Amino acid sequence: MRLYRRKDTGEAVRDIQQRLVRLAYDLEVTGVFDDATTEAVRAFQERRGVPVDGIVGADTWRELVEADRKIGDRVLYYRRPLMRGDDVAHLQRKLNLLGFDSGKEDGMFGPDTQRGLIEFQESRRLAEDGIAGPVVLLELDRVGRAIGEAGRHAVAERQWLRDRPRSIAGLRVAIDPACRGKQEAGDSWQAAIGAVTTLTDFAAVPFITRSEDVWADESLRARHANDNGADFVIGFTSPDPGEPGVFHFATATSHSEVGVRLGQHLGRALGLPSHGRSADILRETRSPAVVVAAGLSEALGKAVATALESFLAGE
DSSP states (O other): OOBOOOOOHHHHHHHHHHHHTTTOOOOEEEEEEEHHHHHHHHHHHHHHHSSSSOBOHHHHHHHHHHHHHHTSOOOOOOOOOBBHHHHHHHHHHHHTTTTTTOOOSSSBBOHHHHHHHHHHHHHHHOOOOOOHHHHHHHHHHHOOTTTTOOOHHHHHHHHHHOOOOOOOTTTTEEEEEEESSHHHHHHHHHHHHHHHHHHHTTTOOOEEESOOOOOHHHHHHHHHHHEEEEEEEEEEEEEEBOOOOEEBBSSSSSSSSSHHHHHHHHHHHHHOOEEEOOOOHHOOOOSEEEEEESOOOOHHHHHHHHHHHHHHHHH
């Protein structure tokens, strides 16, 4: 899609403004991308974990659409492409709070969410069709527990932190070199090679999510990591202007606790800040994942692999 920024006008800008107003941002719907719209977009981007630049591109537009989805606005079910939105995240949280494991609260209605929903339907003697319509939502509200309890996925992550392995040896580590352009693809590949070399020295089982000459998108790379049973996912990407850092999965409704701890540890080791982000490689992978956005080199890859080993060792 095209980018929308300050001084743009038209119906698309009006649509952006209307969505922001529905999300409680204070601005007038004029069809003109003015200073107030820019500030609202920046605030929204910061809250949703996307790069903060005040410009509405594909990632920010996706988040605007997903944030506009309220539970009960539509019937939810498993399909391809996956249904995405805050309504799905709300459903996942409700199921997890009740002990029906729907996996990561990532706002994507995948197989784990379908399985958790069917288990809930079976327990309540409802039609076991994996469809979340008015009857299912009413029943979820009826038997719901107090908001604020830790969901099943969050509890599992905390348990993992307590019982985590003390060495990377034998663990499968997906190394994900970003490829948004020729320069990044080459530089991130060098960082990936550095990480693979050092992880192999630590007796881990690393694999790279793409070939050197194939530029697969993030969703395909995330699927590759999942299909190969990754225990960790470590990504390398060029930093956006002024935004080097280590990024873990986080949205306005959920975050990965293991990702937060791992990101903070790697950030300290590398001298980089740690932030939440909702990039597809973080959102769509099942295992703990971080993306390192810094000057890409083989040395960086080796440093990240060494920091991952020290994270597990508790150093």
